[in-house]
Amino acid sequence: MNYFDRLDEDIVPFHLLPRLDGETLIRLSCVSPEFRHLIINNEDLMRKICISTWPSLLYGDGIGCRKVSRFPSSYRSFFCQAFPSIDEHHPLPPPPPSPRPVTFFMYNMDIFLQGQREPCYSGLYLDQVDTTEMEQVDTTMERLLGPKLYYDTRRTFKIHWPCGLARADRRKFFSVKKEKEGCEEYLKQNMSLSCVVVEIYRSCAGSLFHPSTCKPVSVKETRIRLPISVEVEVVFETFIPAPVGFYTEMVKCEVKITCCGWEEGDEEKFYMDTIEFTMDDMNGEQLTRKDGNLIISNAIENGERKINKQT
Structure with a gap:
């Protein structure tokens, strides 16, 4: 029937x-x-x-x-x-012999707090990567900044969201009730992160962080001077597979969120100040921008997907 x-x-x-x-x-x-x-x-x-x-x-x-x-x-x-996240346990095939001259990524970032209807933060970052330019060394800038600083500012993989630049009346605030353990434990148990990367030219996408299983690995609170009295640093980590032939089997993706706020009665009121996304190899060295984007592109196209179970 x-x-x-x-x-x-x-x-x-x-x-x-x-x-x-x-x-x-x-x-x-x-x-x-x-x-x-x-x-x-x-x-x-x-x-x-x-x-x-x-x-x-x-x-x-x-x-x-x-x-x-x-x-x-x-x-x-x-x-x-x-919706399924990229499974770090499945190795990727080798990358194409030569990357596309220009790759266009869209990073969709959403941060949630359990029990609240609206996300704490939603935003996206558009990144156009020209691999032909990245192969060329800007000798003038390298001479002015020095080899190490030039490498750190220009060559490494780092995406930065300056969320707190908005005027105070345009910032999106969220409240955290004061607990005996402090706001660190509350955020560690209740905050989650979603990050989906879209490669626009190929119309394909992949989930690096999935909100159903992605919880902070560390939360650190600092008391600072007025007008901001509290600063909290929340760190999320996940791993994605590297292509066959890369010198480490996996790479670590880290998102570091800085929240600023102050005490207000029985609650602490926060807003997102900065979000920083970096990628490291398993030796703790930060990836170059070229390698980071190549690994993400290959993971989106060839990575195995898995359905995350709610914990």
């Missing part, structure tokens, strides 16, 4: 499915051909799920949504590629 025949045709796609999260929808699509058809072929449903999972797609007048709409199957393709 087909129980779908007993229901109004609008009940499941318009009233039941939109209430489910991404992981449930993926699992439900494997239950039967009927569910798979209702989920995968419902473009409006896929768009709503993508935006609720990654609010940063709406950042900057929806620039992320416009890029995703150019995928071969639009939001359906993006969701299937971005």
Whole structure:
């Protein structure tokens, strides 16, 4: 007996499915051909799920949504590629002999606090990488800055979001209730991070940090002078596989978030000040910008995906 025949045709796609999260929808699509058809072929449903999972797609007048709409199957393709995270346990094939001259990445960053309806921060970073220019050494800048400083500022992989530059009335604040253990323990248990990278020219995506399993590895609070009385540094880490032939099997991706705030009654009020994303090899050395982008590009295209279980 087909129980779908007993229901109004609008009940499941318009009233039941939109209430489910991404992981449930993926699992439900494997239950039967009927569910798979209702989920995968419902473009409006896929768009709503993508935006609720990654609010940063709406950042900057929806620039992320416009890029995703150019995928071969639009939001359906993006969701299937971005919702599972890249599995660090599966080695990648060797990279192409020579990288593309120009690669265009879009980093979608969302930071969540459990129990709050809106994310603490949503933003994106567009990065155009010209590998031909990166091969050329700017001898003038190297001479002025010195070899080490030139390497650190120009050649290493580092992405910086200066979130706190907005005027005070435009900053997005979030509150943390005072606990006996302090705000460090609260943020360590309740803050999560999502980072999806889109390679725009190839219309493909991959999830480096997944909010269902990504928890801070460290939280450090510092008391500083007024007008800001509290500064908290939250660090997230994840690992992605390196291509075959790279001198380490995996690389570490680290996101360091600095929150500034002050005490206000029984709560501490914070806003995101800076977000910094770096990549290191397993020897602790920071990757060059070229190697970092090559590894991300190869992981997006060839990396195995896994569904993360809620912990």
